[in-house]
Amino acid sequence: MDKQNIFVVGLNDFNRARLSGLRGAEDYHFHGVIEPAEVYDTEVFPIEDMVKRAGKTLEEFDGSIDAIVGYMDFPVSTMLPLLCDRFGTRTTSLESLLKCEHKYWSRLVQREVIGNYIPRFTAFDPFDDDALAHIGQSGLYFPFFVKPIKSSGSRLGFRIDSPEDFASAIAQLREEIGLISEPFNFILDQADIPPEVRAVDGGFCMAEEIIGGWQCTVEGYVHEGRVNPYGIVDSLRYPRVLSFLCYHYPSRLPENIQTRMCELTTTLMRHIGYDNAAFNVEFFWDEVQNRVWLLEVNTRISQSHCDIFEKVDGVSHQQVTVDLALGQSPDMPHREGKFAVAGKFFYRVFFDDATVTRVPETQELEALTREFPGTVIDVQVEPGQRLSELPEQDSYSFALAYIWMGADSSEQLEENYRQLADRLVFEFSDVVG
Structure with missing residues (x-):
């Protein structure tokens, strides 16, 4: 054969x-x-x-x-x-796919079937000098969140608490949004899109009510019309900032909340008509109000989750993408890996900018991976590099390294990462902020 x-x-x-x-x-x-x-x-x-x-x-x-x-x-x-x-x-x-990736269209179709689980939202033109007034007329008031209609990672996403915040965000959006709006508009031109959506092209932005809580991601796929959510990964942030600290698998959310998220996912993906492909859906659980919010839908597996699925379930969930593309029902195992829990950690600095003068030596990294079996360390910078030159960063920090680890318990996982992080030595010059 x-x-x-x-x-x-x-x-x-x-x-x-x-x-x-x-x-x-x-x-x-x-x-x-x-x-x-x-x-x-x-x-x-x-x-x-x-x-x-x-x-x-x-x-x-x-x-x-x-x-x-x-x-x-x-x-x-x-x-x-x-x-x-x-x-x-x-x-x-x-x-x-665009009903997921075009953030305005996505919210419109979400509102049709799960309207109680999404924030208030409106689209606006960042080049409109009256944009803030138009946002207020839609019923959104400070604080709110703004992001492009199509973004990549966490780029150009901002929490807005004041007119000054909005002015600062708009200045950056006007300068940089063309990098993604122009290629995204090429894609939109290939699709059959309703007029009310086509009028909101890749140069527009979204303003949304602030939502929050315990963040997680439902990984799933649709095969021949059948929606299958197969794993939930928790997304933990650094204290008091929007930057991610760790993706943790399996989720530690209450079972009934996980079940509700999977039900919402199934309802939405069926409604969209998404089929024969993988996806993931990001949610918040507001524990105080016991309320679930849908943040966004991504039309792919998360690469960040590949290693942690392998560590816990026995194989990377790239298995899902390959099987679906071949027309097969995914052969994804469950809890057949070497570890009970796993995480991807983001080793960050919170400078406005700096020049990297030292990164951990190869022998230092090898010693750490020997001490913590199964660990993978992927350094993202090199000496002489300006942090501001790094692609795909959020608006608040720079990720210097990605670290995947497994352990027998969440407590041991967190302790192992603390020990490892203390021994990762980066050095900088020309630090700003």
């Missing part, structure tokens, strides 16, 4: 190693489409050109094209329906 050819947009060495450990991987050939640096190490996305070049690579391939997949948010997620439609492979429709 010939091996099946699976094309991965932006395939890098880190993901190739994980893909080789999937169930059935011995029967697959994994091929890269588009260099990983074009989707991981930049904030400039010439997406029309990228789609053309990806199509040319696939056209010139001498063999079967059995699946086309990706694990990144924009631009990869939005390229997949175009490529899959052209080459006859499986994924969800472009329109159903």
Whole structure:
């Protein structure tokens, strides 16, 4: 039997190693489409050109094209329906994907079926000098949150507590929103979109009521119309800031809250018409009011969760994406891993900017991974680099390293990370803030 050819947009060495450990991987050939640096190490996305070049690579391939997949948010997620439609492979429709990724359209369809679980919201033009007044006329008042109609990671998201905050955010949005609005508008032009949504293109922003609480992510997929949420990961933040500290799996939320989130997820994804693809949905549980809020829907698995699913369940949940793309019901195990709990930690600094002068040496990292078996440390900076040059950062901090760890309990996991973090030595010069 010939091996099946699976094309991965932006395939890098880190993901190739994980893909080789999937169930059935011995029967697959994994091929890269588009260099990983074009989707991981930049904030400039010439997406029309990228789609053309990806199509040319696939056209010139001498063999079967059995699946086309990706694990990144924009631009990869939005390229997949175009490529899959052209080459006859499986994924969800472009329109159903955009009902998740276009934040205004997403809120509109959410309101149709789960309106009690979403915040008040309105769209606005950041280049409108009267934008703040229009937001107030919609019934939103300080504090509120603003973000682009299409964002990548946590970029250009701001909490607004005053007119001064809004002015500062608008200045940055006007300067940077074009980096993503222009390529996103190319994608919108390929889709069948209602007029009220088309009028709110990638250059617009969202203002939303502040929601919060215990944050988590429901990872799931839809196969032949059947929605299956298969795992919930907690998202823990640093105290008093919006920056993530850790993703923790399995969730420690009460079982009834987890069940409600899975029910809401199933209702929404069916309503959208999303099918034959993976997704994840981010929620908050306000423990004081015992209220669940839906934050947003992502049209992919979370790469950040791959290692922690492998540690706890026995295989990276990339398994889900590959199986679906091949037309198979996902062969995802449950609690067959080496650890009871696992986490991805974000080692951060809260400067406005700085130059990196030292990062941990290879032998230092190797000593730590020997001391804490199963640990993976991925340093994100190098000496001489300005922190402000790092792509895909939030508006409040810089992630210097990602650390994945497993343990027998949540308490042991947290203690192991504290010990490890104390021994990671970074140094800086020209520190600002």
